Amino acid sequence: MSFSFVDKFLPYFNDGLVITLLISAFVVVIGTVLGTLIALAKLSKVRILRWLANVYIEIFRGTPMLVQIMIGFQVLGKIPLPEFQLGILTEDLSRLVPGIIVLSMNSGAYVAEIVRGGINAVPKGQTEAAYSLGIRPRQTMLKVILPQAIRNILPALGNEFVTIIKDSSLLATIGVMELYNGAQTTSSTTYQSLSPWLLVAVYYFVVTFITSRLINLLEKKLGKGYTK
Known part of the structure; x- marks a missing residue:
């Protein structure tokens, strides 16, 4: 086992990491917005919206x-x-954009269930109190229920973010040049079957570890704000 390839092929890993982080950032934003809308549709009183949301999630x-x-x-x-x-x-971009769209749609299905669970976890008394103060249902959801639900779902959303970082490697199958592709290119060029994959595993571990720690810090900060 040798890492002699590092000097020549390290840019493939570093630049691939940038692409992986960009993909993950886009997917997190789009998936969270999409998932929230689907969750609200699933909780809607309109039957067709609930049906469409359920079909989307199941697929x-x-x-x-x-x-x-x-x-x-x-x-x-x-x-x-x-x-x-x-x-x-x-x-x-004709490969990258479809990849981001599909990952976002997939993430949206999982985020929808996370958000729905977080909303259902908010005591119903909060909604009743808001209504008694004359706050309209839409404003109640946006200003009363969702802010409290975020505290409930942050750990699960954090796990989803970490999952997206790892799952972005699947886009290498359609030719997207990201972190996993860097290891694949290095391995096929240098004929080293183990070292490039160990190096890319270290990259993924460091990124997901740092992401998890940052999310834990944010969770603790929000928790302290909630208890005051």
Whole structure:
């Protein structure tokens, strides 16, 4: 086992890490917004909205993400999009964008259940108190229920963020140049079957470890604010 490739191939890992973090950031934002909307639809009194939300969640939670990525690429990858250069990597947006969209839609299904559980965990007395003060249902949800639900769901959302960072490696199957692809390129070029994968594992571990610790700190900070 040798790491002699590091001097030459380290940019593939570093630039790939940047792409992985960009993908994860986009997916977290889009997935959280989408998941919140789906959760609200599932809690809606309108039957068709509840039905659509349930169908969406069951489809994306009931099929493999890799299959979803391949379908999404076949449907959306036909749209011609430009390329851009990031360090040593040439990124094709016609591959990257479909990947982000599919990961976001998949994440949205899981976030929807997390948000729904967090909303249901808020005591019903909070809603009744808001109504008694003349606050409208929409404002009650936005200003009373959701802020309290966030404290309940933050640990689960943090776990989802960590999962997204790891699952972004699946986009290598459609040619997205990210962190996993860096190890794949190095291994196939240098014919070293173990060392590149050990190095990429260290990259993923460090990123997910730091992310988990930051989320724990945020959770403790929100918890202290809640107890005052």
